[in-house]
Amino acid sequence: xxxxxxxxxxxxxxxxxxxxxxxxxxxxxxxxxxxxxxxxxxxxxxxxxxxxxxxxxxxxxxxxxxxxxxxxxxxxxxxxxxxxxxxxxxxxxxxxxxxxxxxxxxxxxxxxxxxxxxxxxxxxxxxxxxxxxxxxxxxxxxxxxxxxxxxxxxxxxxxxxxxxxxxxxxxxxxxxxxxxxxxxxxxxxxxxxxxxxxxxxxxxxxxxxxxxxxxxxxxxxxxxxxxxxxxxxxxxxxxxxxxxxxxxxxxxxxxxxxxxxxxxxxxxxxxxxxxxxxxxxxxxxxxxxxxxxxxxxxxxxxxxxxxxxxxxxxxxxxxxxxxxxxxxxxxxxxxxxxxxxxxxxxxxxxxxxxxxxxxxxxxxxxxxxxxxxxxxxxxxxxxxxxxxxxxxxxxxxxxxxxxxxxxxxxxxxxxxxxxxxxxxxxxxxxxxxxxxxxxxxxxxxxxxxxxxxxxxxxxxxxxxxxxxxxxxxxxxxxxxxxxxxxxxxxxxxxxxxxxxxxxxxxxxxxxxxxxxxxxxxxxxxxxxxxxxxxxxxxxxxxxxxxxxxxxxxxxxxxxxxxxxxxxxxxxxxxxxxxxxxxxxxxxxxxxxxxxxxxxxxxxxxxxxxxxxxxxxxxxxxxxxxxxxxxxxxxxxxxxxxxxxxxxxxxxxxxxxxxxxxxxxxxxxxxxxxxxxxxxxxxxxxxxxxxxxxxxxxxxxxxx
Amino acid sequence: xxxxxxxxxxxxxxxxxxxxxxxxxxxxxxxxxxxxxxxxxxxxxxxxxxxxxxxxxxxxxxxxxxxxxxxxxxxxxxxxxxxxxxxxxxxxxxxxxxxxxxxxxxxxxxxxxxxxxxxxx
Numbered sequence: 001x002x003x004x005x006x007x008x009x010x011x012x013x014x015x016x017x018x019x020x021x022x023x024x025x026x027x028x029x030x031x032x033x034x035x036x037x038x039x040x041x042x043x044x045x046x047x048x049x050x051x052x053x054x055x056x057x058x059x060x061x062x063x064x065x066x067x068x069x070x071x072x073x074x075x076x077x078x079x080x081x082x083x084x085x086x087x088x089x090x091x092x093x094x095x096x097x098x099x100x101x102x103x104x105x106x107x108x109x110x111x112x113x114x115x116x117x118x119x120x121x122x123x124x125x126x127x128x129x130x131x132x133x134x135x136x137x138x139x140x141x142x143x144x145x146x147x148x149x150x151x152x153x154x155x156x157x158x159x160x161x162x163x164x165x166x167x168x169x170x171x172x173x174x175x176x177x178x179x180x181x182x183x184x185x186x187x188x189x190x191x192x193x194x195x196x197x198x199x200x201x202x203x204x205x206x207x208x209x210x211x212x213x214x215x216x217x218x219x220x221x222x223x224x225x226x227x228x229x230x231x232x233x234x235x236x237x238x239x240x241x242x243x244x245x246x247x248x249x250x251x252x253x254x255x256x257x258x259x260x261x262x263x264x265x266x267x268x269x270x271x272x273x274x275x276x277x278x279x280x281x282x283x284x285x286x287x288x289x290x291x292x293x294x295x296x297x298x299x300x301x302x303x304x305x306x307x308x309x310x311x312x313x314x315x316x317x318x319x320x321x322x323x324x325x326x327x328x329x330x331x332x333x334x335x336x337x338x339x340x341x342x343x344x345x346x347x348x349x350x351x352x353x354x355x356x357x358x359x360x361x362x363x364x365x366x367x368x369x370x371x372x373x374x375x376x377x378x379x380x381x382x383x384x385x386x387x388x389x390x391x392x393x394x395x396x397x398x399x400x401x402x403x404x405x406x407x408x409x410x411x412x413x414x415x416x417x418x419x420x421x422x423x424x425x426x427x428x429x430x431x432x433x434x435x436x437x438x439x440x441x442x443x444x445x446x447x448x449x450x451x452x453x454x455x456x457x458x459x460x461x462x463x464x465x466x467x468x469x470x471x472x473x474x475x476x477x478x479x480x481x482x483x484x485x486x487x488x489x490x491x492x493x494x495x496x497x498x499x500x501x502x503x504x505x506x507x508x509x510x511x512x513x514x515x516x517x518x519x520x521x522x523x524x525x526x527x528x529x530x531x532x533x534x535x536x537x538x539x540x541x542x543x544x545x546x547x548x549x550x551x552x553x554x555x556x557x558x559x560x561x562x563x564x565x566x567x568x569x570x571x572x573x574x575x576x577x578x579x580x581x582x583x584x585x586x587x588x589x590x591x592x593x594x595x596x597x598x599x600x601x602x603x604x605x606x607x608x609x610x611x612x613x614x615x616x617x618x619x620x621x622x623x624x625x626x627x628x629x630x631x632x633x634x635x636x637x638x639x640x641x642x643x644x645x646x647x648x649x650x651x652x653x654x655x656x657x658x659x660x661x662x663x664x665x666x667x668x669x670x671x672x673x674x675x676x677x678x679x680x681x682x683x684x685x686x687x688x689x690x691x692x693x694x695x696x697x698x699x700x701x702x703x
Numbered sequence: 704x705x706x707x708x709x710x711x712x713x714x715x716x717x718x719x720x721x722x723x724x725x726x727x728x729x730x731x732x733x734x735x736x737x738x739x740x741x742x743x744x745x746x747x748x749x750x751x752x753x754x755x756x757x758x759x760x761x762x763x764x765x766x767x768x769x770x771x772x773x774x775x776x777x778x779x780x781x782x783x784x785x786x787x788x789x790x791x792x793x794x795x796x797x798x799x800x801x802x803x804x805x806x807x808x809x810x811x812x813x814x815x816x817x818x819x820x821x822x823x824x
Binding site for chain 2: 016019020022023026027030054058061064065087088091092095098099116117120123124126127140141146150153154157174176177180181183184187190191212214217218220221222224225228231232234254258261264265267268271294297298301333334336337340341344
């Protein structure tokens with residue numbers, strides 16, 4: 001349409017189009033609610049038809065509602081020039097004149113309009129000039145309550161005509177009027193000390209579209225006063241309830257801070273009552289609203305109490321982030337405190353196995369406490385557990401640079417070096433021994449090293465020895481070891497073995513006895529000493545030592561079966577196998593032995609039979625017949641013989657089934673688990689998992 | 704490995720010794736020795752252990768700075784807040800607006816809607 005108007009500006013059609021477009025803008029303006037939009041449409045209409053008085057009239061009203069009071073009167077004057085009789089114009093011109101302090105006349109005004117305008121003028125001059133207020137009826141509006149109430153309130157700052165204003169608002173229910181009356185109803189209520197009524201009235205005024213800074217300020221002041229009073233009385237739950245009913249709490253700093261404080265208090269009360277779930281909820285909320293490190297600290301402790309370790313770690317980290325950085329701040333945290341927090345966060349992550357985070361936290365802790373050796377050792381430990389040897393080595397070396405005598409770090413480093421071909425752990429172990437000569441692991445490591453050099457059964461022993469100790473004999477090398485580790489039982493025992501192999505039984509006996517005396521409760525040493533003494537032809541000494549060996553805590557039958565096996569293997573005679581088997585059987589009934597006599601008898605039977613000790617096997621079988629005839633052990637032994645001597649697998653299986661039946665009936669678990677294991681094997685071989693179970697059943701000590 | 708073990712925050716050593724968080728080292732010492740006299744180890748070994756453990760955690764400034772990090776922090780008191788003043792006056796601009804709205808209430812917008820006359824062909 002605009003293009004059409006531009007193309008023929010002077011034509012009748014263009015004029016009609018202009019009027020049509022202007023009317024369209026006019027209607028759009030008046031039918032919309034947004035005042036700015038209304039003004040834009042009216043400006044557009046006036047640009048098309050500048051002489052139309054209704055456009056000036058409505059533009060004036062719009063400017064008034066927009067608060068641009070100085071532009072109102074000129075627009076109304078234009079409208080009055082062109083359409084003096086326009087309804088309402090005289091009243092509004094007079095009102096606009098009063099508003100800008102200009103004279104006005106009563107021409108064309110009704111009595112109610114004149115009275116109302118005079119009252120308005122009195123209001124305008126009441127405060128500045130102290131003019132008295134006089135209500136003269138009739139007045140505009142339904143009923144005179146509103147004017148009487150407002151006049152009373154203006155005259156007397158304590159007047160609170162709530163009832164009158166309520167009636168007035170109900171009678172004049174058009175929103176733009178009622179919202180003003182409701183606002184003053186709220187003012188009257190507050191003057192009377194009724195906060196609830198004030199809040200309700202102001203909320204209604206706001207809901208009806210009142211957009212006055214005074215209303216906002218009064219509402220904020222009211223809410224704040226209520227919240228502060230509740231908070232000062234320690235009624236934190238009520239504070240939260242009230243804040244929950246208020247809009248835009250977060251935009252008011254004081255309200256937001258009071259809300260946070262309420263959460264802080266409620267959380268603390270809950271924690272004191274051991275209600276950690278509630279405490280955590282309050283502090284989580286407070287933590288979102290506040291940057292206080294104390295809230296983060298309490299939240300972290302609550303999360304820990306609930307076992308929420310990752311959350312706890314996050315809260316500790318948040319606490320670190322929130323710390324003040326200026327040293328003169330009262331809440332400043334020293335480097336050691338920051339390190340302690342990082343370390344604690346690491347511990348939280350450890351609970352949930354978040355090793356990446358553990359490492360990050362430990363490294364952060366070390367930034368603040370670089371000389372904390374315990375912390376560095378912990379990081380090294382973590383890295384070692386992750387098979388990150390190089391990184392662990394770096395940490396251990398840094399630790400040792402701080403504290404060269406740190407035994408644990410040395411031990412960690414030595415262990416790490418032991419796992420590599422390229423590094424020698426011996427110097428580190430020697431360092432450990434220099435600090436603590438009795439350090440068991442270091443002594444063991446060094447002893448093992450010497451023993452490995454002089455193993456008489458090693459085919460490469462000469463080359464190995466020559467490489468390390470050229471020109472030295474086996475005993476000379478062991479002497480070196482004993483100089484370094486005086487009285488070490490492993491070295492003494494090895495010396496005994498070497499002398500026994502060199503046919504020097506006297507020296508062998510001497511060293512073996514020394515080894516035994518150095519470690520009478522060490523089963524490994526006892527194992528070597530007993531066997532090697534038999535090689536050194538000192539059976540009497542073996543018999544003498546056996547009572548002491550029996551005293552080794554929690555000694556298992558397997559120890560003695562092993563002695564028996566070695567004795568048979570080395571051809572030392574069935575007599576010794578019998579001695580050792582008897583010792584094994586003597587362990588039945590000891591509290592740490594989870595086996596039966598019948599079970600151990602068939603174990604012993606199998607052990608001696610495997611090494612051809614037939615007469616001893618017969619004795620054991622006879623003992624089974626005499627002492628545990630219904631345990632199934634006899635059937636088991638018969639099955640063993642049938643299978644190994646007559647290769648009768650079927651017959652053996654039948655007897656094994658008999659053994660199982662007997663064992664079940666007798667409740668003999670020792671026979672039962674062995675017979676069931678054999679049954680599985682005979683049935684076609686156990687699966688991998690069966691094999692594991694069988695091994696576990698047969699050797700409970702392997703569990 | 705994921706565990707959900709729970710730990711209660713350690714006992715508040717200040718509460719055990721019956722002192723305030725803000726008390727100085729001398730006050731801590733005084734409180735400790737007073738309580739030890741009250742609960743001697745030979746008569747009240749458990750209570751003594753508790754007192755001793757609490758004292759050890761806060762006896763020096765360094766120990767205290769570490770201990771405080773892992774204790775529940777009591778919330779601060781409500782700070783003094785200035786209450787905002789209300790505006791309970793009757794304002795002329797509200798009266799003007801009321802008078803304006805009363806004037807507008809009598810107008811009918813519809814009456815200003817006119818069909819423009821269009822030229823005939």
